Amino acid sequence: MINKLIDKITNLQAPIVVGLDPMLAYVPEHIKKAAFEEYGETLEGAAEAIWQFNKKIVDATCDLIPAVKPQIAMYEQFGIPGLVAFKKTVDYCKEKDLVIIGDIKRGDIGSTSTAYAVGHVGKVQVGANSFYGFDEDFVTVNPYLGTDGVKPFIDVCKEENKGIFVLVKTSNPSSGEFQDQLVDGTPLYELVGKKVAEWGEQHMGKGYSYVGAVVGATYPEMGKVLRKIMPNTYILVPGYGAQGGKAKDLVHYFNKDGLGAIVNSSRGIIAAYKQEAYAKFTPEHFEEASRQAVIDMIEDIKGALSE
Amino acid sequence: MINKLIDKITNLQAPIVVGLDPMLAYVPEHIKKAAFEEYGETLEGAAEAIWQFNKKIVDATCDLIPAVKPQIAMYEQFGIPGLVAFKKTVDYCKEKDLVIIGDIKRGDIGSTSTAYAVGHVGKVQVGANSFYGFDEDFVTVNPYLGTDGVKPFIDVCKEENKGIFVLVKTSNPSSGEFQDQLVDGTPLYELVGKKVAEWGEQHMGKGYSYVGAVVGATYPEMGKVLRKIMPNTYILVPGYGAQGGKAKDLVHYFNKDGLGAIVNSSRGIIAAYKQEAYAKFTPEHFEEASRQAVIDMIEDIKGALSE
Numbered sequence: 001m002i003n004k005l006i007d008k009i010t011n012l013q014a015p016i017v018v019g020l021d022p023m024l025a026y027v028p029e030h031i032k033k034a035a036f037e038e039y040g041e042t043l044e045g046a047a048e049a050i051w052q053f054n055k056k057i058v059d060a061t062c063d064l065i066p067a068v069k070p071q072i073a074m075y076e077q078f079g080i081p082g083l084v085a086f087k088k089t090v091d092y093c094k095e096k097d098l099v100i101i102g103d104i105k106r107g108d109i110g111s112t113s114t115a116y117a118v119g120h121v122g123k124v125q126v127g128a129n130s131f132y133g134f135d136e137d138f139v140t141v142n143p144y145l146g147t148d149g150v151k152p153f154i155d156v157c158k159e160e161n162k163g164i165f166v167l168v169k170t171s172n173p174s175s176g177e178f179q180d181q182l183v184d185g186t187p188l189y190e191l192v193g194k195k196v197a198e199w200g201e202q203h204m205g206k207g208y209s210y211v212g213a214v215v216g217a218t219y220p221e222m223g224k225v226l227r228k229i230m231p232n233t234y235i236l237v238p239g240y241g242a243q244g245g246k247a248k249d250l251v252h253y254f255n256k257d258g259l260g261a262i263v264n265s266s267r268g269i270i271a272a273y274k275q276e277a278y279a280k281f282t283p284e285h286f287e288e289a290s291r292q293a294v295i296d297m298i299e300d301i302k303g304a305l306s307e
Numbered sequence: 308m309i310n311k312l313i314d315k316i317t318n319l320q321a322p323i324v325v326g327l328d329p330m331l332a333y334v335p336e337h338i339k340k341a342a343f344e345e346y347g348e349t350l351e352g353a354a355e356a357i358w359q360f361n362k363k364i365v366d367a368t369c370d371l372i373p374a375v376k377p378q379i380a381m382y383e384q385f386g387i388p389g390l391v392a393f394k395k396t397v398d399y400c401k402e403k404d405l406v407i408i409g410d411i412k413r414g415d416i417g418s419t420s421t422a423y424a425v426g427h428v429g430k431v432q433v434g435a436n437s438f439y440g441f442d443e444d445f446v447t448v449n450p451y452l453g454t455d456g457v458k459p460f461i462d463v464c465k466e467e468n469k470g471i472f473v474l475v476k477t478s479n480p481s482s483g484e485f486q487d488q489l490v491d492g493t494p495l496y497e498l499v500g501k502k503v504a505e506w507g508e509q510h511m512g513k514g515y516s517y518v519g520a521v522v523g524a525t526y527p528e529m530g531k532v533l534r535k536i537m538p539n540t541y542i543l544v545p546g547y548g549a550q551g552g553k554a555k556d557l558v559h560y561f562n563k564d565g566l567g568a569i570v571n572s573s574r575g576i577i578a579a580y581k582q583e584a585y586a587k588f589t590p591e592h593f594e595e596a597s598r599q600a601v602i603d604m605i606e607d608i609k610g611a612l613s614e
Contacts, residue, residue: 041434073419077426079440109479112380119384127348133386144451146484172416177453183488
């Protein structure tokens with residue numbers, strides 16, 4: 001799956017991923033109205049609204065992008081109906097041959113981590129049969145519990161040719177509270193980065209590992225260091241655009257082969273129609289605003305990389 | 308909700324919580340057979356089996372225990388049907404007036420953490436209406452992303468009189484990989500513990516905070532130190548029994564008032580019938596084995612605390 005991701009990135013010349021994090025406030029009125037008319041102002045109505053919203057964005061952008069990253073929290077907040085919309089979104093993106101990075105940030109120990117891995121990137125056994133629960137291609141994983149928490153994901157990924165992205169340095173303002181603490185002069189995120197590189201050796205694709213890392217766009221100097229510590233690790237980069245990360249800051253997240261990083265934008269793409277720059281598309285044609293925002297993002301990053 | 312938890316612990320003289328982590332391998336054949344006859348060897352069949360298993364255990368133990376801790380991973384592995392069984396279990400335990408600690412170990416940033424909080428311990432707004440998604444009383448939270456990740460949970464909990472338990476020192480063998488790293492001579496888990504105490508001041512109940520901590524039974528010396536660092540923090544203690552933690556090790560997790568800690572057992576209770584000590588109950592009466600295991604666990608801890 002890391003090979004497929006890299007092939008798609010190379011063919012499309014687009015090291016980007018669209019974050020499908022549909023807050024209800026992003027969904028245009030006409031979509032919400034239709035959903036609420038059918039299901040009422042209920043969890044089912046909200047789930048239908050975000051699913052229809054996603055579908056339009058996927059239809060309008062899937063020929064330009066290698067991957068999507070649905071953020072499961074935005075679905076989970078609507079309980080079971082929300083998670084049904086998450087599953088529909090994953091299945092639909094699979095039909096469109098997109099690589100799906102489930103942003104689930106799970107992490108537990110032993111058999112519990114195995115259960116998460118089985119549910120999201122593997123198959124669960126029921127009697128004589130086995131089933132995919134959610135069936136993403138990659139998931140994000142929290143490293144706080146150490147190797148016991150991460151290894152079960154790697155084991156399941158090996159069977160399925162799937163992968164993970166481990167949180168190393170997150171994009172938020174307070175990420176440094178624990179992640180930047182110095183251990184014998186080395187910040188914790190570097191120790192985590194070293195472990196990610198080590199875990200990654202257990203499951204290698206062509207040049208890059210199935211075990212990737214999350215490093216926020218908002219900390220470019222740290223990204224530069226982490227790039228060197230983890231040479232064969234794909235870096236998933238949140239924080240571009242709405243959170244303040246700029247294309248020129250992202251150059252050092254890439255290797256000299258032009259690969260090694262994939263940059264996420266969520267709000268900046270899916271709620272593009274709310275920005276002044278894309279207002280001309282109007283809320284009725286929000287998906288065209290998203291398409292234009294994808295084109296602009298690809299150009300922006302390409303420009304920075306070619307400098 | 309922390310007050311309710313403490314009242315129930317005091318009235319029942321039982322500082323324990325039963326972990327509802329139903330792996331299919333724990334479910335006796337007759338329960339599985341009935342479920343598979345109705346739904347086939349499918350995700351729905353598996354979900355029915357774990358739900359019926361839970362129901363019997365809850366019925367057999369609910370008059371003895373203050374709380375349950377369903378581990379969501381064990382349900383999530385069965386996809387949507389599994390999560391429906393999780394929700395049914397939460398609702399059923401609520402009917403029985405048990406305090407429900409959702410062991411979800413979520414953690415993200417800003418609006419994403421808010422979404423998790425809203426879905427699990429709060430209400431989500433849909434148009435003019437609001438709905439509970441899963442509606443646990445407490446959830447476990449991962450601290451790796453810092454205050455940005457935890458604060459949104461606290462904000463939602465304040466509105467709802469609910470609470471969280473933040474992972475401080477987990478019970479697994481490799482938990483030390485990052486958690487024990489020394490920062491200016493202080494292990495990271497102590498820094499996290501200090502933050503938990505600080506966060507807890509924002510949302511206090513009677514003597515104890517709505518912001519609790521998870522500290523594994525397998526590291527009693529660290530538990531002793533953390534108890535002092537977080538005097539007003541309730542400690543949720545996993546790792547008793549099956550993972551090797553013994554009652555005598557747990558004494559220092561409690562304060563002098565006899566409160567301050569709640570000890571979890573999962574496998575040791577729900578799969579008690581598989582242990583030699585409870586084999587006489589037979590798999591057909593597994594729930595009676597669970598009841599006896601609860602009684603024995605309460606005695607074991609009471610004995611250790613009175614010494």
